[in-house]
Amino acid sequence: MSFKSHVSMDPSGALVQWGNLSVPMCQWPGVACGLKGRRLGRVVALNLAGLILAGTITTALGNLTYLRLLDLSLNHFHDILPPELGNLRDLETLILEVNSIQGYIPPSLANCSHLAVIALDTNKLEGEIPSEFSSLHNLKQIPSSIGSLVSLKELVLQFNNLTGKIPSSIGSLVSLKELALAYNNLIGEIPTEIGSIVNLTSLYLGVNQLTGTIPVSLGNLSALTLLGLPENELKGSIPPLQGLSSLSVLQLGGNKLEGTIPPWLGNLSSLVSIDLQKNGLVGQIPESLGNLELLTTLSLSRNKLSGSIPHSIGNLHSLNGLYLNYNELEGSLPQSMFNLSSLEILAINYNNLTGVLPIDMHSKLSKLKIFVIAVNQFHGMLPSSICNASTLQEIEISSTFISGTIPQCLGTHQMNLSIVVLAESAKQQTMLIGASCLV
Numbered sequence: 146m147s148f149k150s151h152v153s154m155d156p157s158g159a160l161v162q163w164g165n166l167s168v169p170m171c172q173w174p175g176v177a178c179g180l181k182g183r184r185l186g187r188v189v190a191l192n193l194a195g196l197i198l199a200g201t202i203t204t205a206l207g208n209l210t211y212l213r214l215l216d217l218s219l220n221h222f223h224d225i226l227p228p229e230l231g232n233l234r235d236l237e238t239l240i241l242e243v244n245s246i247q248g249y250i251p252p253s254l255a256n257c258s259h260l261a262v263i264a265l266d267t268n269k270l271e272g273e274i275p276s277e278f279s280s281l282h283n284l285k286q287i288p289s290s291i292g293s294l295v296s297l298k299e300l301v302l303q304f305n306n307l308t309g310k311i312p313s314s315i316g317s318l319v320s321l322k323e324l325a326l327a328y329n330n331l332i333g334e335i336p337t338e339i340g341s342i343v344n345l346t347s348l349y350l351g352v353n354q355l356t357g358t359i360p361v362s363l364g365n366l367s368a369l370t371l372l373g374l375p376e377n378e379l380k381g382s383i384p385p386l387q388g389l390s391s392l393s394v395l396q397l398g399g400n401k402l403e404g405t406i407p408p409w410l411g412n413l414s415s416l417v418s419i420d421l422q423k424n425g426l427v428g429q430i431p432e433s434l435g436n437l438e439l440l441t442t443l444s445l446s447r448n449k450l451s452g453s454i455p456h457s458i459g460n461l462h463s464l465n466g467l468y469l470n471y472n473e474l475e476g477s478l479p480q481s482m483f484n485l486s487s488l489e490i491l492a493i494n495y496n497n498l499t500g501v502l503p504i505d506m507h508s509k510l511s512k513l514k515i516f517v518i519a520v521n522q523f524h525g526m527l528p529s530s531i532c533n534a535s536t537l538q539e540i541e542i543s544s545t546f547i548s549g550t551i552p553q554c555l556g557t558h559q560m561n562l563s564i565v566v567l568a569e570s571a572k573q574q575t576m577l578i579g580a581s582c583l584v
Contacts, residue, residue, distance in 0.1 A: 147203045147205035148163075148191075148205065148206065149163045149164065150203070151200045151201045151202070151203040152198050152199065152200040153199050153200040154197070154199035154221065155196070155198055156197050157196055157197065159174050159175065159193065159198070160174070160198075171186065171188075174193075175191060175192050175193040175196075176188055176190070176191060177190035177191075177192070177214075179211060183211075184211050187209075187211035188209050188211065189211055189212060189214070189235075190212070190213060190214040190215075191206075191209070191212065191215050191216070191217075192214065192216045193217055193220070194216045194219050194220070195218070195219040195220070196219075196220060197219075197220060197221065198217075198220040199220070199221035199223075200221075200222060200223075201222065201224040202217070202222055202224070202226065202227055202241075202246070203227070204227040204229040206227065206229065207227060207230055207231070207232040207233065208229075209233065210232060210233065210234065211235055212233050212235060212236055213235055213236060213238065213259075214236075214237065214238040215233070215236065215238070215239050215240070215241075216238070216240040217240070217241050217244065218240045218241060218242045218243055218244070218264065219242070219243045219244075220244055222241070222244040222245065222246060223244070223245040223246065223247065224246070224247060224248070225246070225247060225248035226241070226246055226248065226250065226251055226254075226265075226270075227251070228251040228253045230251065230253065230254060230257070231252075231253025231254055231255070231256040231257060232256070233257055234256065234257060234259070235259055236257040236259060237259050237260060237261050238260075238261065238262040239257070239260060239262065239263050239264070239265075240262065240264045241265050241268070242264045242266045242267050242268070242301065243266075243267045243268075244268050245268060245269055246265070246269060246270060247268070247269045247270065247271070248271070248272075249270070249272035250265065250270055250272065250274070250275055250302075250307075251275075254275070255275065261299065262297075262298055262299035262300075263297060263299065263300040263301070264299065265301065265302050265305070266301040266302055266304050266325065267303070267304040267305075268304070269306060270302065270305040270306065270307060271305070271307060271308060272307065272308060273307070273308060273310070274302075274307065274309065274310075274311065274312055274326075297318055297320065297321060298320055298321065298322055298323075299323050300318075300321065300323070300324060300325070301325040302325065302326055302329070303327040303328045303329065303349070304327075304329075306330060307326070307329040307331060308329070308330045308331065309331065309333075310331065310332060310333035310334075311326065311331060311333065311335065311336055311339075311350075311355075312336070313336040313337075313338045314338075315336060315338060315339060315342075316337075316338025316339060316340075316341040316342060317338075318342055319341070319342060319343070319344065320344060321342045321344065321345055322344055322345060322346045322347070323345070323346060323347040323348075324339070324342070324345060324348050325347065325349045326350050326353070327351040327352050327353065328351070329352075329353055330353065330354060331350070331353040331354065331355060332353070332354045332355065332356070333355065333356065333357075334355065334356060334357030334358075334360075335350065335355055335357065335360055335379075336360070337360040337361075337362045338362075339360065339362065339363065339366075340360060340361075340362025340363050340365045340366060342366070343365065343366065343368065344368055345366050346368050346369060346370050346371070346391075347369070347370060347371040348363070348366070348369060348371065348372055348374075349371060349373035350374050351374060351375040351377070352375065352376040352377075353376075353377055354377065355374070355377040355378065356377070356378045356379065357379065357380070357381075358380060358384070359379055359381065359383065359384050359397075359402075360384070361384045363386060363389075364384060364387070364388045365388060366388075366389060367388055367389065367390055367391060368391055369389050369391060369392055370391050370392060370393045370394065370415075371392075371393065371394040371396075372386075372389065372392060372394070372395055372396065373394065373396040374396065374400070375396045375397065375398045375399045375400070375420060376398070377400055378401060379397075379400040379402060380400070380401040380402065381402065381403065381404075382402065382404030382405075383397065383404065383407055383421075385407070385409070387407075387409040387412060389413060390413065391415055392413050392415055392416060393416060393417045393418070393439075394416075394417060394418045395410075395413075395416060395418070395419050395420065395421075396418070396420045397421050397424070398421055398422040398423050398444065399423045399424075400423075400424055401424065401425060402421070402424040402425060402426060403424070403425045403426065403427070404426065404427070404428075405426065405427060405428035405429075406421065406426055406428065406430065406431055406445070406450075407431070408431040408432075408433045409433075410431065410433065410434060410437075411431060411432075411433025411434050411435070411436040411437060412433065412436070413437070414436065414437065414439070415439065416437050416439065416440055417439050417440060417441050417442070418440070418441060419434075419437075419442065419443050419444065419445075420442070420444045421444065421445050421448070422444045422445060422446045422447050422448070422468065423446070423447045423448075424447075424448055425448065425449060426448040426449065427448070427449045427450065427451070428450065428451065429451060429452035429453075429455075430450060430452070430455055430458075430469075430474075431455070432455045432456075432457045433457070434455070434457065434458070434461075435455060435456075435457020435458055435459070435461060436457070436460070437461060438460070438461070438462070439463055440461050441463050441464060441465050441466065442464075442465070442466040442468075443461070443464060443466070443468065444466070444468040445468065445472070446468040446470045446471050446492065447470070447471040448471075448472055449472065449473055450469075450472040450474060451472070451475070452475070452476070453474065453475060453476030453479075454469065454474060454476070454478060454493075455479070456479040456480075456481050457481075458479060458481065458485075459479060459480075459481020459482050459483075459485065461485060462484075462485065462486070462487060463487055464485050464487060464488055465488055465512075466488075466489060466490040467485075467490065467491050467492070467493075468492045469492065469496070470492045470493055470494045470495050470496070471494070471496075472495070472496050473496065473497060474493070474496040474497065475497040475498060475499070476498065476499065476500075477498065477499055477501075478493075478498060478502075480503065483503055483506050483510060484509060485510065486509060486510070486511065486512065487512060488510055488512065489512050489513060489514045490513075490514060490515040491513060491515065491516055491518075492515065492517045493517070493518050493521070494517045494518055494519040494520050494521065494541065495519070495521075496520075496521055497522060498518075498522060498523065499522040499524075500523060500524075501524060501525035502525060502526075502527070502528055502547070503528065504530060505528070505530050506530055506531075507528065507531045507532070507533045507534040508533050510534060511533060511534060511535075511536075513534045513536065513537060514536050514537060514539070514561075515538060515539045516531075516534070516537065516539065517539065517540075517541040518541065518545065519541040519542055519543045519544050519545065519566065520543070520544040520545070521544075521545050522545065523542070523545040523546060523547050524545070524546040524548070525547060525548075525549075526548065526549035526550075527542065527549065527552060528552075531552060531555060532552055532554035532555055532557060532558060532559075533558075534559065535558045535559055535560075536559070536561065537559045537561070537562050538559075538561045538562060538563060538564070539563065539564040540564070540565050540566070540567075541564070541565075541566040542566070542567055543566045551567065
């Protein structure tokens with residue numbers, strides 16, 4: 146009943162029966178009790194997720210010493226996390242995500258040695274990650290506050306205001322499968338000890354202020370399917386990660402990485418998405434990337450890449466997004482690229498590409514939605530086959546040498562066409578027009 150007294154808003158009446166003497170406590174909504182042994186009749190689970198409850202989390206929860214699951218996610222709880230939660234020695238799952246909880250993550254949670262899942266993301270937590278969390282060896286999903294919970298399996302602390310460094314003791318969480326500390330204000334280097342968490346399948350540390358180089362030890366994480374380190378201040382070259390045989394998503398964009406794109410990327414056959422945009426990468430696009438038959442997104446924009454677009458790009462038949470804009474690429478577009486029938490976005494603007502657009506290009510690229518080739522050296526005419534791309538939403542060809550007349554059919558079948566940028570001269574101003582104006 147102490148819990149109910151701390152709830153200031155219950156729009157669905159979920160707690161109306163709480164305290165009703167005619168209704169056994171174990172039948173109250175959201176309450177589950179043990180059925181045998183020492184837990185018989187004791188509260189073992191409290192699940193009140195998504196009920197839009199508002200209020201504070203009572204310290205009395207620390208008295209539910211048989212509690213295994215506590216899920217208060219998707220509500221409007223505020224104020225601090227009570228340190229008394231550390232009394233829940235049997236607790237295995239703690240889910241408080243998407244609330245307005247403030248203050249620090251209490252180090253006392255390290256006393257919950259059976260914790261396997263901790264999800265505290267999308268709150269207003271601040272401060273550093275308690276080093277005590279390194280004892281939670283069952284943890285598989287690590288929030289930015291865990292470092293010593295030996296049993297932890299899931300820890301999610303992203304979308305908070307956490308500061309400080311990621312403790313090196315986090316490498317002790319040998320059972321951890323997911324570590325999500327993104328969208329905080331974490332600083333310092335990525336601990337090399339993370340490479341010891343061999344069961345890790347998802348590592349997402351993006352949108353922080355992490356510095357230094359990407360640890361070579363991450364190449365030991367053969368079970369990893371997602372490696373997300375975008376929007377930090379990481380420098381140096383891309384380390385040898387060819388041991389990540391299960392990797393499907395690689396996000397290293399928005400850093401200060403240098404050097405070339407390693408050819409071994411083409412050997413990671415499980416890759417579905419590669420994001421290396423907004424770095425300082427140089428050299429050519431490796432031919433080996435054409436081996437990635439499952440790839441749907443390739444983003445290499447805003448680097449210093451040179452040379453021509455490899456013909457092997459035409460082998461990526463699952464590709465729907467190709468971003469090569471803002472580089473120093475040259476030469477003509479490989480004919481094989483126009484066989485990418487799944488392609489929806491082609492952004493190659495701001496390069497030094499040359500040549501003529503194929504007459505039948507849009508007959509093959511029938512799913513194209515975004516076609517941006519501005520600020521290049523293309524010449525010839527805009528093919529009338531562009532009218533076959535019924536899904537086209539945006540076309541930009543300004544600052545090229547493409548000439549001739551605009552195909553009269555443009556806009557006839559493209560009901561979603563809303564942006565057309567054909568020129569940027571004084572006489573031919575940039576046109577932002579709806580499809581209805583093109584018919």
